Amino acid sequence: FQLGPRPMLQAVSSLIFGNEPSKMDIEVEKVLEAFIDVQDDIERSNKIKDRANDYFKNQHYDMAIELYTAAIDAAPSAVLYGNRSMAYLKKELYGSALNDADNALAIDNNYIKGYYRRATANMALGRFKKALKDYEIAKKHAPNDKDALAKFTECSKIVKRINFEKAIAGDDKKKSVVTTLNLNEMEVESSYDGPHLGDEITREFIDLMIEHFKTQKKIHRKYAFKILIEIRKWFMAQPTLVDISVPDGNKFTICGDVHGQFYDLVNIFDLNGAPSEKNPYLFNGDFVDRGSFSVETIFTMFAYKLLLPNHFFMSRGNHESDVMNKMYGFEGEVKNKYSAQMCELFTELFNYLPLCHLINQKVFVCHGGLFKQEGVTLDDIRKTDRVRQPPDEGIMCDLLWSDPYSLNGRAPSKRGVGCQFGPDVSEKWCKDNGVDYVVRSHEVKVEGWEEHHNGRVYTVFSAPNYCDQMGNKGAFITIKGDNLTPRFTSFSEVPHPTVPPMAYASSLFGFM
Known part of the structure; x- marks a missing residue:
């Protein structure tokens, strides 16, 4: 006492x-x-x-x-x-x-x-x-x-x-940035020494692009815009909740937040194998911000998505939003490396990212977590309009922002949006929707992962030594199509060039 x-x-x-x-x-x-x-x-x-x-x-x-x-x-x-x-x-x-x-x-x-x-x-x-x-x-x-x-x-x-x-918005929908772009007018200068993109993404192009990025060089803006235009088309056609089928015996990998840590992203592929039809991946949001290699990270992911549209998946995180990108560095980085016009296109296409995935009808994957409102079903999620900036309430907000906690019931989120949900909430939601367990990300964990709620919820976080200061490990989850029991691999950070995290962040985050 x-x-x-x-x-x-x-x-x-x-x-x-x-x-x-x-x-x-x-x-x-x-x-x-x-x-x-x-x-x-x-x-x-x-x-x-x-x-x-x-x-x-x-x-x-x-x-x-x-x-x-x-x-x-x-x-x-x-x-x-x-x-x-x-x-x-x-x-x-x-x-x-x-x-x-x-x-x-x-x-x-x-x-x-x-x-x-x-x-x-x-x-x-x-x-x-x-x-x-x-x-x-x-x-x-x-x-x-x-x-x-x-x-x-x-x-x-x-x-x-x-x-x-x-x-100036009025009642008309804002025209897409894509309508202002003419790739044919973008000349690739003879001095450009990076990889050249033809009609379609190839594995050779991705390999060369990654090596180019490692030397802190950019791909040409013509190729960057081409990737963004093509990926926008793909995501526009996707549903809010994407169903994934993993055949018996096949491996599937789930990764959490990467946050612009490009060199650690590449290390995941070194440790676990490059994405392929036999080695599919799902990245569970927060691809950008904080880390100062977010441009390299997102173009690598988008390129793999175009190469392997049915074997490389991406869920939206709370940092795939205009507000977060303005504050935490992605907008500043894109402007520094490319242009304000490209920032607008990123903002637009992030709105089309799916909010969650369902693997073999049994493993539900979203960035944040479960819901403030009782009785939300998978069908409710499928019907949710995602093509917008994240709201402060509702299904979309909770999927991006919520967190598990140890007490039963629900509580206001310490983050200021979303909610905290307890073991009883997870148990009931999983049973009601025929789900074995939920995989989410959104939080730094010492070993890169953590089990919650008697195995009904798992957190996976894939940015080791987050922001060069947290000392945590990163992790990824692997499952098999006929054995959905999650297996966890933790890993440490790898060296990167001496560009500090938040190098492009808003000056408003110079805390006092």
Whole structure:
């Protein structure tokens, strides 16, 4: 009881449920034990905060969050809530970050970082007008702060652009970027030393393209646009839920988030074999953003999809969206390597990506997870209109954003969209829909994968040492057509050129 409510609850839970404490739980308790004899609540809170700051600086955000929580339990303050909000932002838990920013400002409405934290979380969730209000307040509080002015100015531009686009949209559907392109007019200069694309994608072209990418060179924009135009046609014809049939004895591989880590993507093919008719793959969303080789990653995947349309599959993730691409680097990277026009085409064709896949009628694969609403069926999913930017509610939102958690029932998502769903939800949904288990991605895991809900849900994440800082392994799942039991292969990161993650991200994510 001297340690405070968090270790006490962990101890009670262990006694009642027989739960083994995790390594992090043990580490948290060791930190807190060092301050048992500190009687003054504020002094104890400050000492715990200092240790939390150390973990934060070393990018151990989960530990930092636990310790900030313990410090808040001892003596809450605006700074503590602000610091924990920042840690939640690093974990992309925008709902929790918003709540903590609100708590910080409720304690001290002059706490400038609280407005920055709240604005950043709202930006990530596409709530630009709310973010703008907070940037404006921050600018007023710090009129001589150049960073405050820059963030306010950039956010203002985004809001004005959105308002302008709405004003000119009218009732007519916006014309496709494809209608503005004329590939015949795009000359391939004699100085171009990359692979040349003929009428169709060939394996030789893909192999040469990958080697070209490894040397940090681009394919010619004519060939890049040709790939995008062709892949758009393919995805336009796909359903929202794609059925996959894996014959008895045949292997099938499922990968999770890659996030622009091109060199790790290539390593997956080195470890598990290149995609082929005998070696099919499904990549489960979040192909781009954060990693600074997203262009190379997405063109490699699209090329394989064109080569092997019935043996290479791609599900949309929450990062295949306009808002995320603007914030987390993909738009900036495409503009840097190609053009704003190509950004528009990517935004358009990402809307056509399928939301989920069903393997042999038994394995359901989506990026996020299950549903806030009870009773959603496979047929409901099939009928869902996916050709749009992700909404804040509904089936499409949940498929892209939701997460499993350990308690029964449903709870609001720490991300600010989607929901958290418990073991009873997974059990019922799988039984009602005749599904053995759900494979999803969306979360970093230490070994690259994790089992949830007594085997009804599995997470797979395929970006090792995520953002060059998380220290996690990546993983992929293999199954057989006549044996759907998942097998997991974990792997470590491989070297890549010294371009840091988020190199092309919005300056609005220069956190304060």
